Amino acid sequence: MRITVGHTPDADDAFMFYGMLSGKVPSPGFEIDQVVEDIEGLNRRARDCELDVTAVSVHACAYIPGYTVLRSGGSFGLGYGPLVVARAAIDVRSLSSCRVAIPGRLTSAFLLLQLIIGRFDHVEMNFDRVPEAIRSGAVDAGLVIHEAQITHQQEGLTSILDVGEWWDGATGGLPVPLGINVMKTGLGDDSIRRFDQSLRESIRYGLEHSDDAVKYAMRYGRGNPEPLIDKFVKMYVNPTTVDMGDAGEASIRRMFEMARERGLVPDFDLRIAGP
Numbered sequence: 001m002r003i004t005v006g007h008t009p010d011a012d013d014a015f016m017f018y019g020m021l022s023g024k025v026p027s028p029g030f031e032i033d034q035v036v037e038d039i040e041g042l043n044r045r046a047r048d049c050e051l052d053v054t055a056v057s058v059h060a061c062a063y064i065p066g067y068t069v070l071r072s073g074g075s076f077g078l079g080y081g082p083l084v085v086a087r088a089a090i091d092v093r094s095l096s097s098c099r100v101a102i103p104g105r106l107t108s109a110f111l112l113l114q115l116i117i118g119r120f121d122h123v124e125m126n127f128d129r130v131p132e133a134i135r136s137g138a139v140d141a142g143l144v145i146h147e148a149q150i151t152h153q154q155e156g157l158t159s160i161l162d163v164g165e166w167w168d169g170a171t172g173g174l175p176v177p178l179g180i181n182v183m184k185t186g187l188g189d190d191s192i193r194r195f196d197q198s199l200r201e202s203i204r205y206g207l208e209h210s211d212d213a214v215k216y217a218m219r220y221g222r223g224n225p226e227p228l229i230d231k232f233v234k235m236y237v238n239p240t241t242v243d244m245g246d247a248g249e250a251s252i253r254r255m256f257e258m259a260r261e262r263g264l265v266p267d268f269d270l271r272i273a274g275p
Contacts, residue, residue: 001191006035006042006054008179010146011217011229012236013055016073018213019205020198027198029191038126039179040104047106052184053195057104058177058252059111062265067182068192069252069272072200076240076248077176081164082109083149085157086141087134092161096120101134101142103127108178109143111255112163114264128222131155145178147224147232174251175240185271192273203242243275 007013019025021034035051043060045051046067053070061069084095096117102110102124114120123139130142134157141160144152152159164176181199183192206213214230221229240248249272259265 001029001187002031002033003052003187003195004033004035004050006037006045006051008039008042008055009036009220010039011214011220012075012233014217014220015206015213015233015237016199016203016241018216019202019209021202022216024209025198025202025205027195029194030198040106040126043104043106046182049184052187053181055179055181057106057108058180058255059108059265060106061180061182061252061270062256062259062268063106064182065268066184066186067271068185069270070181070183070192070196070199071243071248071273071275072196072203072241073181074177074241074244074248075179075236076238076244076251077164077167077178077236078238078240079164079168079173079176080149080162080235081167081176081178082112082143082145083152083159083163084113084141084161085131085134085144085148085152086160087137087157089158090141090160092117095141095160098140099123101125101130101139103130103143103145107145108255109145109163111259111264112167112176113143113161115255115258115262116161116163116166118262131157147222147228150228150232151224171251171254174254175248177248177251177255178236180244180252183273196273200242203237207237207242
């Protein structure tokens with residue numbers, strides 16, 4: 001079966017797919033056409049059901065009924081997550097009246113911040129433009145994802161709120177649901193199970209050959225040094241990435257339960273692959 005597989009140009013995604021896309025880990029029954037695109041672009045393509053398998057933000061699941069969530073390949077924060085940053089300290093209680101840059105309306109970071117402060121004035125832009133928009137004064141604050149969670153201080157910015165830390169406290173320690181992989185439901189349960197297992201083995205291979213997998217991921221390092229990429233990868237490729245388990249599934253369902261209560265997402269049927 002020839003399938004299209006989308007992932008982001010981010011080091012953690014590359015690390016996960018290293019085994020599979022390098023041929024180190026077989027994916028029996030599948031011939032893969034790789035598609036690399038920013039997460040919000042993949043979210044939009046999933047809404048149009050363009051790709052057979054793709055990384056998406058968990059938030060996007062509310063708008064992509066044709067897909068099943070895979071149990072492997074998820075990006076979950078463990079007590080940490082996206083940050084709201086600004087040029088100087090801002091009281092969190094005043095954020096709802098600020099102009100805030102966000103990395104996409106379908107990102108989980110955006111939904112999580114709305115759970116904290118409610119609806120707010122936001123400006124959507126590519127994630128890598130957010131720090132400069134803050135520094136220039138185009139926005140009051142910004143929601144940063146990817147490596148900027150680590151590098152924002154080097155760019156002269158101050159952390160105002162750790163969205164993942166808030167989630168950890170609000171849910172009693174559930175992992176922070178950020179990104180997952182999905183597969184077209186119409187491809188059938190057997191194909192979904194087999195691809196899920198192949199991706200799981202690819203992630204395990206990466207973890208067992210971490211040095212090689214990080215070097216592979218450096219092609220998506222955006223000019224950052226290898227130690228920083230290694231740190232970022234280890235933040236978001238963790239045990240819940242191999243298999244989300246009960247805690248990962250509970251965190252996804254909890255986020256949507258909270259979002260529905262606040263009218264932030266429509267009613268929909270969430271389909272998650274079986275163990």
